[in-house]
Structure formats: C-alpha cells, structure tokens
Amino acid sequence: MSELLPVAQAQARLIAAIAPVATETLPITQAGGRWAAEPLVARRTQPMRDLSAMDGYALRFADLPGPWRVIGESAAGRPFDGGIGAGEAVRIFTGAAIPDGADVVMVQEEAERDGERLILAGEGPLRIGGNVRRRGLDFTEGDVLVAAGDRLTAARLAVAATGGVSHAAVHRRVRVALAATGDELVDPGADFGADSLPESNRLLLRTLLADLPVDIIDLGILPDRLDVLTQAFATVDADLLVTTGGASVGDHDLVRPALLGAGATIDFWRVALRPGKPLMAGRRGDMPVLGLPGNPVSAFVTALLFVKPVIARLAGAAQPFPITTHAILGESLPANGPRTDYMRAELRDGRAYVAAIQDSSMLMTLARAQCLIVRPPHDPAAERGDSAEVLMIA
Known part of the structure; x- marks a missing residue:
C-alpha cells in the first residue's frame, strides 16, 4: 500500500507538471476573470496633470x-x-x-x-x-499595471483601462470534463429507490468552478463497468478530466484500472488529508486527471485544494492555491492526528465553531459552514480563544 502524501507535497507535484493553456488577445471589456499572459503596461500617466x-x-x-x-x-x-x-x-x-x-x-x-x-x-x-x-501620483507611462500571471479582477481592469490599455493577452478558457461514477447514482429529481442516490457531485463541481474561466464537458453518470469507463476516459478531449467516485481500492472501484486501460499514468492516489484521502492524480498524455472521492464533502474539499488550483494554473495563474486566513476559536479542539484535517465550521459573533459531527457523510454540516478550520498533522490541542488557520468557503 502506498504511503500517504502530505497535502503541500501533493499540490506541488501536481502543479509542477502543468503548463498553462494557449493564449488569445481580448478587449479588456471581455477579459474579466482571466489571467494575464503578458504584463499590461500603462500607455499614459495618471493623472496627466496636477x-x-x-x-x-x-x-x-x-x-x-x-x-x-x-x-x-x-x-x-x-x-x-x-x-x-x-x-x-x-x-x-x-x-x-x-x-x-x-x-x-x-x-x-x-x-x-x-x-x-x-x-x-x-x-x-x-x-x-x-x-x-501631483502628476503621476498613481502611475506613469510605461509602468506595469498588471503582471503576467495576475488575475484580471475588477480593480485591475479598472487600472488597466485608466492606463489606456484596450486589449489583454490572456489564456483561453479551460475545458474541464466531469464524470460521476457509480451504479447507485441517479440524476437529481429522477425516480429513486432505497438503494439509489441522487448524484450531486457534478452540480457541486460546476457551481464551485463557476468563478473560473472554464467550459464544462459533462460526461454524465458512468456505470461501474470497466469497459465503459475505459472508453470514456480514452476518448475525452479536454484540458482536465475530473472524476468522482470509484477512486479507492475496493472491488467496485474501477476508476484507477480504467484510467490505466485508457493509457493514463498515475502519479499518486493517497493524500494525508481528512476528508478526501483517496485522491488520485495522473495524466493521460498532456491532460491532467484528478480522481476525487465520491463522498460530496470529500469531493468538495479535494476540489478546493486540487481541482481549482489545477484549473487556475492551466488558466495562467502565477499563484493558484487558495489563501487561508485566521479566526478565533469559539471552543476548544482536541489534538489532531497524522493527517491535515479540514474541519467544517460556522462563524458566529466573530468566532469559529466546529460542527459537532465531522464525519464525511454529513453534507448538511458543509451546507451550513462558512469556513474550514485547517489542522496540521499532529497539531496540539487548541483552547477557546486561540487563533486558528481557516479556509473561507462562503
């Protein structure tokens, strides 16, 4: 059995193997949300006079x-x-x-x-x-207003426009293929029995990725059949393939052998985090492949930590990883175990309160959470009032 890979090491290995997609030039009025492929340079001084x-x-x-x-x-x-x-x-x-x-x-x-x-x-x-x-108080002609690798946010587009910039070289939209796997899955709203489960991961991922420049290729719900999975993975044409479910090692977990059968190579498939340990990463040719757990909470966390950064890097981001902040704990926490833990928490009165049940099956706790408290491996017990690292999710 392979050793669990630390989160930061897994992220670094994943990003190191990815190059941004091709570039295109757009009017800055159409470039919002993209990443600059080249610096945007001021064509005028601001202000032009005192x-x-x-x-x-x-x-x-x-x-x-x-x-x-x-x-x-x-x-x-x-x-x-x-x-x-x-x-x-x-x-x-x-x-x-x-x-x-x-x-x-x-x-x-x-x-x-x-x-x-x-x-x-x-x-x-x-x-x-x-x-x-004074003349030039804000910037002068020739200054770099937006660096290559920076995202074209509202403020950056405003400074570029004020600087006389009309067009921007950006990376094109990223084509992301999504596939859910599992015989038990049915589409939301479909008739279902006691042994069926409405599939929510594709909707979860679509919504989570909505702020990124992506075009989604929906492969739908794929059955637990090796031939069907292998054919789907071998023929998909995308910049990134993301699967959910079937990424572990059980008899019905067929994503890994299907990817191998489709010509993919697997870099790693077990990461030291909770929830989301059975995360798979590899490549089929130039296309990165990420196999997320089927559990929606685990899929959400691994998408934040791995899928979104991969897309951001493909889209040209110089810094693709999520940025954490800090919050004051509203209650004490026990010492953490050997994996990085991402604990669902609510923010009330300026303090973070951890959901009582952190089991990865508890989707309601994710729906109510505004942040994830990040507990490093073997983090000692924390007291109420201590500062904790958090990743905002709402």
Whole structure:
C-alpha cells in the first residue's frame, strides 16, 4: 500500500507538471476573470496633470493669508486658460487641473468670498502641495499595471483601462470534463429507490468552478463497468478530466484500472488529508486527471485544494492555491492526528465553531459552514480563544 502524501507535497507535484493553456488577445471589456499572459503596461500617466483633490480655490502658498482676487474657474475637463500671479486665485473643483503658478488648494470651507474678493476664514493649507494630486501620483507611462500571471479582477481592469490599455493577452478558457461514477447514482429529481442516490457531485463541481474561466464537458453518470469507463476516459478531449467516485481500492472501484486501460499514468492516489484521502492524480498524455472521492464533502474539499488550483494554473495563474486566513476559536479542539484535517465550521459573533459531527457523510454540516478550520498533522490541542488557520468557503 502506498504511503500517504502530505497535502503541500501533493499540490506541488501536481502543479509542477502543468503548463498553462494557449493564449488569445481580448478587449479588456471581455477579459474579466482571466489571467494575464503578458504584463499590461500603462500607455499614459495618471493623472496627466496636477489636479485638485478638493473643491476650493487654487492659489500660491506664498500669498497666504491673503486676501486674493478671483480671476477664473477650473473644472474637470474645462481647465482655466492661463496662469495666476501674486494675490490671484482660481475657483477650482475636485479633479480639475491646477492652473500654472498655483501650488496649493484652499478648501472652500475655509474661504469667504465677496464677488471677486477672497479671504481666508480658517486655518488654510499647511504646506505647498496641500490638496493637490501631483502628476503621476498613481502611475506613469510605461509602468506595469498588471503582471503576467495576475488575475484580471475588477480593480485591475479598472487600472488597466485608466492606463489606456484596450486589449489583454490572456489564456483561453479551460475545458474541464466531469464524470460521476457509480451504479447507485441517479440524476437529481429522477425516480429513486432505497438503494439509489441522487448524484450531486457534478452540480457541486460546476457551481464551485463557476468563478473560473472554464467550459464544462459533462460526461454524465458512468456505470461501474470497466469497459465503459475505459472508453470514456480514452476518448475525452479536454484540458482536465475530473472524476468522482470509484477512486479507492475496493472491488467496485474501477476508476484507477480504467484510467490505466485508457493509457493514463498515475502519479499518486493517497493524500494525508481528512476528508478526501483517496485522491488520485495522473495524466493521460498532456491532460491532467484528478480522481476525487465520491463522498460530496470529500469531493468538495479535494476540489478546493486540487481541482481549482489545477484549473487556475492551466488558466495562467502565477499563484493558484487558495489563501487561508485566521479566526478565533469559539471552543476548544482536541489534538489532531497524522493527517491535515479540514474541519467544517460556522462563524458566529466573530468566532469559529466546529460542527459537532465531522464525519464525511454529513453534507448538511458543509451546507451550513462558512469556513474550514485547517489542522496540521499532529497539531496540539487548541483552547477557546486561540487563533486558528481557516479556509473561507462562503
């Protein structure tokens, strides 16, 4: 029997063998959620000119405490045409260009105006450059706005658009084949008897992967027949094949021999985690293959830790793994065993409370959970109020 592989080692081995899929160029209006294949570089400086950060009056710091004569107005997109000299001021609005000669903005709440005459009615600006956004404060032409391997999030697309970028080289969508295996499985809503089980893993995975740039190839529910499984695995055309069920070593667990019969090689198939130990990873040609446990809770956890990172890497992610955070325990926990444990927990009043029953068959505990508490192998007992590593799931 093969030795259990630590989670981090299994993840590293899996990702090391994967290269991103081919690239395409898209308008940035269509590139949201993809990973950049090349850096996005600013084509302009932001801001292009010194701008006012407040509504008020542009003037010379040297002329404080005034008074001043107002000689014009500057608004966003409609700058003042000219410069200002000693004792002069220009009415200015947020985002408007600072007139030549001015080096500070006095906010309107500290100003009193009578016609063209302006006087200081407060403390006034404290330094040269007060309330001024200098040219290039955000970025300058030629700066890298989005690095290759970064995901094109809403904020990154916004900075790219502001930088004058119109198109982005991205990795194409990833084709993911999903197959559920088991004679006991029926489609949700179908007639079922006492020995049948509605199949939920394909729906679970589709929903879990919905935030990724994937196209799903649904292979449906495959029976526990070696010939049918082998044929399905040998002919599928995808960037990644994900199966659920049949990944253990029982007489009816046929995914492994079917993959071997389809020409695949198996890298590892037992990982030191709970739930999800019977996880299988291999390749058929250039296509990675992941065999998840049939238990939906185990399938969910292994999909978070392995399927999503593999897809992210195929899609070009420089950092494909989930990022954990920390939460305060609402109750004490016993020492952990030899496997990394991912414990379903609810968050209440800023604290994490572990579900009373952590058996992998308990799907309701997953449905109610907002996070997984990550317990390293042989982690000592933890007390209420201790900080714990968590992986957010809702």
